[in-house]
Amino acid sequence: MTQRDALERLEALIGLAPGEVARRRLERQPGLLQRALPQPPGIEDAAWAAVIDAVTVQETRLFRHPTQVLQFRAAALPDLARAAAARGATRLRLLSAGCATGEEAWTLAALGADAIAETGLRLGLEVVGLDLSRPALRHAARGQYRAGPPDPLRDVPPAYHAQFPAARDGIAVAPALRGRARFRRANLLEVAPDGAGFDAVVCRNVGIYLTDAARDAVARRLVAQLVPGGALLLGPTDRVPADAGMRPWTRDAVSLFRRAEGAA
Template identity: 30%
Template sequence: MTLASALVRSGEFPYTDEDFKKIKEIVYKHCGIFLGETKKSLVYSRVARRIRECGLSDFRGYISYVTGAGKDTELPKMIDAITTNVTNFYREKHHFEHLSQVVLPDAMAMAKNGEKIRFWSSACSSGQEAYSIAACVMDNFPDAVNYDIKILATDINIDVIKRGNEGLYSAEECRDLSDAIKNKWMTETEEGFRFHKSLKRLVTFRRLNLLESWPMTIPFSAIFCRNVAIYFDRETQDKLWLRLAGQLRPGGYLYIGHSEKIPKELISSLHPCNTPTTYRKDA
């Protein structure tokens, strides 16, 4: 056995460096996520569950399956299993304060003037970010549903998209929400808290791979793309920032993660704001 095919770790299924390398290449090709050497154990534990579910006996057979007969059905499930979904309501609160104080007043005026207003939660996970945007909109613009205002929430993981669309969250997931917000926008159930239909009407959930083509034609007043680019290499990051800037309307805003940064020389029309990790496109 060569070093390249040496066992990475012992476990239920044989797992070699070559297995990890092939899975790493598949994930990078299909969703741009770069899996470093520190992710070997994570890949083992998450893919092993898929191997069991498929009734297969080893990684080699599973890799052949997801690149062959199971490309359309199993490959998305493998990507879903590997991608990490960590989120909560009003995460990085300063972005929502900026949205409420700076973005929404102008957006309201444009909506009342008959313009279409769009916001995008581009890696929405199970929906907390999108509903936080919706609550900001409704808090500042109670009759928003009477205007052409929509929030698009997308993620590569179909399971979290389904959860977001349901709009139901456990008490633990809602622990940091104030009673005022829960009383205003949610109904308590035996399973947790569910968002009111009036607020859910603003949000549309769709599966979307950020590396593939985007169907949207109306430019966005604000785009949230936070803590996603950190999983990409520099080349993929730069392509993503350029594409996102192209989706913003003049004067629109892009919110990114606290550990992310857009190179100053990359997009001349985007400028950092006083609010951390917030960029404005030239009007």
């Protein structure tokens, strides 16, 4: 069996498009294929998990694309917090899908805590980060980032610097945010709807690595994670299926959508 066989299996398993990045990474670690290819593909298989760890891209940072992030904070999060309280929820629930090493999830924790404080609501906060890479998830759970270069705070507005104080060799997530995020391994092509639903789902710069069919399937599964009226924040080049029951949050919002109130 060959690298081509591996890429075809990864496409079927996790929706990965057979791009040049994946090819180069597999070429650098031929031993991974020798161990994985004789096994049936599965994300829980140790050999295939190692292949997935090798090919998944973990490009992320705190407050990545800050203009879009701050627009989400201002336009959506206070309304979502009020809606959660109005329906009797005890927590504002946010999902980072494809969370990589956790910077996006910790960004959501900082933004969510800020929005709840602004509204004055007695509301808890829960952030869930999903990813397939085991090393990335371990890094995310630690909540510690090296000083650089580049500076891990380069996109973080000064008002949020206190949430990421200096620590040994870099920065760390502030203790007040620590208990508000958790991380788990999941295939976005297969993730089932969460029983309680999320007030917002953020999935940015994941679809660019997927096939067209996988992008559509993942988008539909993410929509299914939302409570009615919930928000979906995508990357600037991502699209949501026209029949998925989503509409733009506002005319000016960048890749920010609202789930229809009547959605199941």
